[in-house]
Amino acid sequence: MRSLLLVAHGSRRAESNAEIGRLAARVAERAGARFDVVEHAFLELAEPLIPDGVSRCLERGATSVSVVPYFLARGTHVAEDIPEQVDIARAAHPDADIRVTDYLGTSDALVDVLVRLADEA
Amino acid sequence: MRSLLLVAHGSRRAESNAEIGRLAARVAERAGARFDVVEHAFLELAEPLIPDGVSRCLERGATSVSVVPYFLARGTHVAEDIPEQVDIARAAHPDADIRVTDYLGTSDALVDVLVRLADEA
Numbered sequence: 001m002r003s004l005l006l007v008a009h010g011s012r013r014a015e016s017n018a019e020i021g022r023l024a025a026r027v028a029e030r031a032g033a034r035f036d037v038v039e040h041a042f043l044e045l046a047e048p049l050i051p052d053g054v055s056r057c058l059e060r061g062a063t064s065v066s067v068v069p070y071f072l073a074r075g076t077h078v079a080e081d082i083p084e085q086v087d088i089a090r091a092a093h094p095d096a097d098i099r100v101t102d103y104l105g106t107s108d109a110l111v112d113v114l115v116r117l118a119d120e121a
Numbered sequence: 122m123r124s125l126l127l128v129a130h131g132s133r134r135a136e137s138n139a140e141i142g143r144l145a146a147r148v149a150e151r152a153g154a155r156f157d158v159v160e161h162a163f164l165e166l167a168e169p170l171i172p173d174g175v176s177r178c179l180e181r182g183a184t185s186v187s188v189v190p191y192f193l194a195r196g197t198h199v200a201e202d203i204p205e206q207v208d209i210a211r212a213a214h215p216d217a218d219i220r221v222t223d224y225l226g227t228s229d230a231l232v233d234v235l236v237r238l239a240d241e242a
Contacts, residue, residue, distance in 0.1 A: 004239045008193075016194045019226070026232045034240055066239040072129075072193060072225075073137045101242035104193075105140070109237060111147045113230040118125045118187040119155055121222035 003037035003062030005053045007082060008070040010042030017046040020070070037062045043077055043085065050082065054089035058096055065089075065096060069103035078103045124158035124183030126174045128203060129191040131163030138167040141191070158183045164198055164206065171206035172213060179217055186210075186217060190224035199224045 006027060008020040020040050028038035037060045041053025048056065050067070057065045067086055071078050083100060090098050104110065127148060129141040141161050149159035158181045162174025169177065171188070178186045188207055192199050204221060211219050225231065 004236070006235065011194065011196075013196065016196060019194055023226075023232070023235075026229075027235050030232045031236050031239075034236060066242045068235055068239050070193065070235070072191065073132065073140055075132075075134065075137060099242050101238045104231075104234065104238065105144075107234050107238055108147075109234040110225075110231075111144070111151050113225065113228050113234060114127065114144075114148050114189055114191070115125070115152050115155060116230060117222045117225065117228055118152075118189050121187045121189075121220050 001036045001062050002034065002064050002066065003039065003057035003060070004031060004035040005050075005057055005065050005067045006038070006040040006070055007050060007053070007067055008040065008042055009077065010045035012045055017042065023070075035066070043081055050085035051089040051092060054086070054093065054096070054098060058093055063096060065098045067098065067100045069100065071103045072105035074103060074105065122157050122183050122185070123155065124160065124178035124181070124186050125152060125156040126171075126178055126186050126188045127159070127161040127191055128171055128174070128188055129161065129163055130198065131166035133166055138163065144191075156187070164202055171203065172210040175207070175210035175214065175217075175219060179214055184217060186219045188219065188221045190221065192224045193226040195224060195226065 024040035041050045145161035162171045
């Protein structure tokens with residue numbers, strides 16, 4: 001049973017964090033049969049943090065977790081901080097298949113989204 | 122003649138800013154006939170700033186500029202700072218059609234990109 005964990009930076013603004021929760025709900029709607037469970041987590045400043053987000057996925061019956069970094073640039077957060085938090089989750093759940101996907105900013109499909117945004121304006 | 126101005130936050134890390142320049146080049150490739158000119162600009166910390174980015178589009182022959190905020194959350198930058206900078210550009214170029222599109226994070230298509238990223242991992 002596969003799960004998707006959307007990971008955002010986290011903000012001091014509650015509304016920004018709530019936006020991530022709503023985004024995760026939209027992802028769940030669109031994931032169809034590909035992901036049975038969709039959760040979200042934050043790198044810092046908001047809860048749940050990444051290890052707790054992984055635990056939630058597993059508690060809901062997932063055996064694999066795809067951690068998707070909702071980040072636009074490959075900074076320290078993507079390169080080091082997220083993998084470090086995922087390693088903590090792996091140590092807590094050695095039987096689960098926990099992997100980190102490419103971050104959002106690298107996606108080719110993102111390029112088309114930008115053109116479409118401009119075209120619809 | 123239409124142009125697309127991709128606007129990112131700007132970073133102290135030169136590599137992050139260079140990543141935006143490369144992204145704009147990929148957008149230009151994919152924009153096809155829809156946008157004759159694609160440029161990028163930054164809200165702060167890096168150059169060109171937004172008014173200069175708009176000027177570059179117009180210097181290259183554009184008569185309209187679609188400013189696309191490359192931002193994931195609707196914070197102060199999206200709600201206030203970018204429109205403020207665009208107003209400065211409008212005052213400098215009263216004959217140009219300069220508009221701000223939805224920011225990236227609101228796009229429905231983004232949801233599909235996230236599912237696809239996870240699915241390919």
